[in-house]
Amino acid sequence: MSDYISHDHExxxxxxxxxxxxxxxxxxxxxxxxxxxVLASRTLAEIAKAGGSLPAATDLSFLQISDSHIGFSKExxxxxxxxxxIALDRINAMPTPPSFLIHTGDITQLSKPExxxxxxxxxxxxxxxxxxxxxxxxxxxxxxxxxxxERYLKSVEAKGAGWYSFxxxxxxxxxxxxxxxxxxxxxxQLGDDQLEWLEDDVKGLGADTPIxxxxxxxxxxxxxxxxxxxxxxxxxxxYLKRFGSVTVxxxxxxxxxxxxxxxxxxxxxxxxxxxxxxxxxxxxPGPMKVPAEQLRSLLGLTSVDYKQxxxxxxxxxxxxx
Amino acid sequence: MTALTHINKIVALLCAMSLINLFxxxxxxxxxxxxxxxxxxxIEIKDFAFNPKTLTVKSGEKxxxxxxxxxxxxxxxxxxxxxxxxxLDTDQGFTITAGAPGTYxxxxxxxxxxxxxxxxxx
Numbered sequence: 001m002s003d004y005i006s007h008d009h010e011x012x013x014x015x016x017x018x019x020x021x022x023x024x025x026x027x028x029x030x031x032x033x034x035x036x037x038v039l040a041s042r043t044l045a046e047i048a049k050a051g052g053s054l055p056a057a058t059d060l061s062f063l064q065i066s067d068s069h070i071g072f073s074k075e076x077x078x079x080x081x082x083x084x085x086i087a088l089d090r091i092n093a094m095p096t097p098p099s100f101l102i103h104t105g106d107i108t109q110l111s112k113p114e115x116x117x118x119x120x121x122x123x124x125x126x127x128x129x130x131x132x133x134x135x136x137x138x139x140x141x142x143x144x145x146x147x148x149x150e151r152y153l154k155s156v157e158a159k160g161a162g163w164y165s166f167x168x169x170x171x172x173x174x175x176x177x178x179x180x181x182x183x184x185x186x187x188x189q190l191g192d193d194q195l196e197w198l199e200d201d202v203k204g205l206g207a208d209t210p211i212x213x214x215x216x217x218x219x220x221x222x223x224x225x226x227x228x229x230x231x232x233x234x235x236x237x238x239y240l241k242r243f244g245s246v247t248v249x250x251x252x253x254x255x256x257x258x259x260x261x262x263x264x265x266x267x268x269x270x271x272x273x274x275x276x277x278x279x280x281x282x283x284x285p286g287p288m289k290v291p292a293e294q295l296r297s298l299l300g301l302t303s304v305d306y307k308q309x310x311x312x313x314x315x316x317x318x319x320x321x
Numbered sequence: 322m323t324a325l326t327h328i329n330k331i332v333a334l335l336c337a338m339s340l341i342n343l344f345x346x347x348x349x350x351x352x353x354x355x356x357x358x359x360x361x362x363x364i365e366i367k368d369f370a371f372n373p374k375t376l377t378v379k380s381g382e383k384x385x386x387x388x389x390x391x392x393x394x395x396x397x398x399x400x401x402x403x404x405x406x407x408x409l410d411t412d413q414g415f416t417i418t419a420g421a422p423g424t425y426x427x428x429x430x431x432x433x434x435x436x437x438x439x440x441x442x443x
Contacts, residue, residue, distance in 0.1 A: 074391040074411070110393055110408060137431045141393060141408035184399045184428035185436050226369075227434040284368035287391050 060169040063091055063098040063128070064214070064302040066251030067271030069138065070119045071109035076274035076287035077295060080109075081118060086320050087272040087301050088126045097127050098303065099168065104251035104269060105136025105179070105216030107152075111144025116151055130155070135162060136216040136252065137179040145180070160193050165201050171306055171313075172205055174198065176215040178230045188217030188230035188252075195232065199239045210245040210306060210313060218250040220259060220266045223279035228253050237264065245311040247304070253285070255298075256317045267315050270300035297321040362419075363387065364437065366394050366409070366429075371437035378419045380441050385416040394435065399426040 068084045077083060091098065108115035123131070133152040140148055149162055156164040156175070165174045176198070178188035190198075202211070213219065219236065222228035230236075240246045246264040254276035259266045274287045275298035282288070290298060300319035362384040365372045369390065378384055386409070388394050393408040396415050402425050406415035419441045429435035 072391075076391065110410060138393070141395075141431065182430055182433040184397075184426065184433055186433045225434070227432055284370075284390070286369065 059308040060171060060306040061096070061098050062100050062102060062168075062304055064102045064104060064249050064251075064269050064304065065272060066104040066269040066302075067106040067136065067254055067273055068103070068119060069106055069109045069271065069273035070122075071112060071115035072273055072287070074287060076289050077299075080273040081122060083296065083299050083320060084119070084272045085122055085125065086296070087299070088122065090301065090318070090320065092125070092127045099128070100130035100132060101126070101128055102173075102175075102214050102249065103131055103133045103152075104214055104249060105134050106138040106251065106271075106273075107133070107136070107148075108144070109138055111139055111141040111147060113147060116147055120151070132156065132166070132173070132175060132214075134175045134215050135177060135179055137182075140179060159197055161191075163194050163197060169306065170308060171210045171212055172202070174201065174211065174213045176213060176219075176236070178215050178217045178219070178233075183231075186231050187224060187227055188215075188233075190230060190232050190236055195235050195239075198236055202239055202243075205243075207242045208244055210247070210311070211240055211243050212247045212249065212304070212313065213240070214249040216250065217252045218257075218266065218268055219248050220261075222253060222257060222268070226279065226285040228279065228285070240264070245313065247313045247315065249302070249304070249315075253279075254288075256300075256302075258315070263311075265312070265315065267302070269302040270298065270317060270319065272299050272301070272320070275299070361385075365389055366435075369394075369429075369432055369435055371435060374436075375438045375440065377440040377442060380419050380422055380443055382419050383416055384419055384439060385414050387414040388412065393431060394429045395431055396427055397430045399428060399436075405430070 065087055069080050070084065072080045091101070107119050135145070135148050149158070153162055153164070156166060158164045161177045161180050163175060163177050165172060167173070176190060176194065178190050181191060182189055213236075215230070217230050218228055219230050219233040244263055248264060248266045250266070250268045251271070253268050254271035254274065255268065255278065256270055257268045275290060276285050277288045297319050300317055303316045303318065305314040305316075362376060362378045362382055364376055364384065364386045366386055367389045369392070371386070376384065386396050386406070388409040388411060391411055393410055395406050395408050397405040403417050403420070408431065409415055419439065422441050422443050425439040425441065427437055427439070
């Protein structure tokens with residue numbers, strides 16, 4: 001057809017103490033109201049300080065890291081590799097290492113092979129070796145999708161565009177992809193194939209199975225004006241409605257936000273690279289420049305604990321300062 | 322005296338020639354400027370938006386996007402009417418030549434809320 005423009009040229013009980021700790025969290029004010037839930041809230045710093053271990057009844061603890069953006073070198077953080085290393089140092093300093101890590105995407109800034117290389121090299125210093133990934137939009141730019149798949153889906157049985165599930169200690173984990181084939185004017189998207197797979201994937205599970213869903217872009221409408229949401233997430237959550245405990249872990253927005261809706265807890269993690277503005281507080285969601293001494297207080301990771309026999313998972317954020 | 326006259330003539334000739342040259346350079350400069358401005362259709366990408374959002378150009382003219390954000394963006398035709406750009410990092414550009422008259426909607430595949438239109442006229 002000649003009818004075109006030719007180209008070209010280029011994230012225990014709810015005792016008072018724990019609750020207060022939780023509320024003290026860097027203004028994030030996490031409010032946990034999970035029915036029948038037992039929540040533990042300890043910061044990584046506290047665990048390290050006490051030299052103690054995680055509560056004995058904890059059956060599973062894992063960590064979420066997100067948005068490392070290796071390759072970013074602008075003013076908001078000129079050394080994202082260093083802050084990523086600090087995050088790993090925090091993990092290594094934990095008396096009881098987490099069972100595994102979940103990376104909720106944006107490993108790199110521009111999907112470049114050398115950026116993936118740097119990430120992989122730095123990650124070698126982490127004591128915890130098992131890492132489960134979902135891609136961010138920054139990991140699938142240009143030919144990045146191929147690189148991402150080759151490197152980060154080796155240990156899982158990925159379906160379709162890279163979604164998968166696995167079980168650990170009776171918890172069912174689901175990694176979803178919502179950064180591909182995005183439509184003009186739209187939000188993050190899961191797509192029919194993935195949704196059908198999800199419906200089928202959870203069909204055989206008892207309603208008392210704790211579910212953890214992780215994906216890059218939030219699976220709730222955080223701020224659609226900035227694209228912070230997933231257009232067909234309602235359908236996905238519909239398939240999970242019958243479960244007593246669903247924890248949704250996302251990244252993408254470089255800040256901690258939480259919402260509880262029935263049995264579902266939505267949670268977004270901090271980035272290890274740079275903060276982004278609170279919804280609607282800036283002209284755009286671009287990297288937020290803060291004074292150097294504040295940067296690390298706005299970067300961090302998220303620790304999740306599960307106790308068998310208890311419905312809820314405890315989600316605790318800690319910053320890098 | 323005859324010799325001086327000759328020298329005068331040569332000087333006069335050289336002066337005349339240089340004036341003509343200057344004149345030519347000036348005209349050429351003007352023509353070049355006029356030519357460039359006719360083809361300078363720039364769309365700036367700033368704060369996750371295309372500016373201008375709608376741009377009208379003439380068929381055959383070039384259109385150049387330039388990314389002024391600290392975030393990569395792409396230019397993708399909604400109807401796949403033109404080749405998509407690679408991810409543009411800060412200060413990187415992408416140029417196309419406007420084809421047949423018509424309306425060309427495009428978006429950023431990384432941030433699909435970002436949309437724009439190019440109207441190509443004859």
